[in-house]
Amino acid sequence: MDKPIVGILHPGSMGAAVAACAATNAAEVLWCETGRSAASVDRASQFGLTPVGTLAELLDRSDIVISLCPPAAAEDLGRDVAEHRFAGVYVEANAINPERARRIAALFGPDATVVDGGVVGSPPVGGKTPTLYLSGPADATDRLEALFADTAVRTAVLGTEIGKASALKLAYASFQKTSRVLVALAVGMAREHGVDQELIEVASRRTDSYLSEPQYVAKTASRAWRWGPELEEAADALVDAGLPPEMLRAAASTLARWHDAKDDGSLTLTDALDRLAQP
Template structure:
């Protein structure tokens, strides 16, 4: 891997832009395609030092490595576009998709490209925050991706060459972390309904690291529900494929769906978020 390698990122939101900015900080040329993207996305990309390319075909022609980081519902469509244009470099499927969907994507894109299974875990790497981009796939391809982030806030652990291991890790983490946030919100809402919200917090405060005491996160969960619900559905698919019960995650996803209109609502309070659940139900 040399500095001449070019990275393309499709279609970066707040996480994708922050990850791409880390690669750009090393001197790597990082491209993105602004076609159909919002003004906010364009501003984020400009601030991160990403180079706009007007059409996907042109971007793919210039890139050695392409990293797909988009909402999971769009992941397969994005992969279909890349496959249809015959991209022949390294394609990193970095979205929160089930291992089964990962394999389907690899079958399509892998006709011309080398496919790497990827999973981002952690906060967007901005300021002092860090994240990990877990990889699974052919050694040469994972090494090429690793080199793009050397010395940055993105660590790149490699899980071997078996596709599905990185997406399986992400699904497992999502199953606990995101469903737990939903359960904490519902538990607090129930306690508040009976006038014992503070008492619940007092009990939870005696447990180290309990999500129940983080009531401010209820509003954050609501604002991210548009993205978290599909991720939980992907995790539920992974549970089903593993022969494990999937109903709990599908129920949590259904609860998140009630918050869809709260997307990125920064002024929402915990009480507002709980009121939405009652209204929408």
């Protein structure tokens, strides 16, 4: 089989790194530079992606399109692709709830194949090996397994039902991300009373406690702009399942206090806690 041409929408930190892995087994990996930030241009260049001028050109040339964008943009982006009558494999790999994944799949005509995807783990750089979970038609998931074979992106197929991959991603994210928010609140409370180091010492006796890793709070703050919308998606999924969403919505609300810390790699634990206490 000929190597496919792959399009990535859009090359954020995760998307660009995943696209670079896809390039191992693709003829070419395209991205649309129109309207994108200087940071996106730098990332795409760093990972060797091929720029094109318009979304239409990307869709006309691509056999496989992978959507990795902020959750709020997923549906509009899917609609734009569907309205172009894209006829290849569309991988909806965003952190969205299963019902939204099914809505996006329903936008596409019979000539396109939609695969539900969910990335669990950090971007595949520096030895990191995330897993791309997939659910959808078997012939399409087979093509995606081949695309990422022998790369830092592992693949795992969950079946043919759209929504399964999104459900797994959000179920994992709801625990992981909410736990980090609780660490920030616990350490912030302890710091107010001068017992934060004692709290960390108590937690460090348990090797499975996020509380023993308070340094991760700064990373949580810098990622809050992405994590908050993911938790809102997970809360919607809880509602659909007849489960209470309030805890995840509260965590998302807490993360919103860090919105201005977007991608700030210089943030310290003290900075993050100060911003949380005085937004």
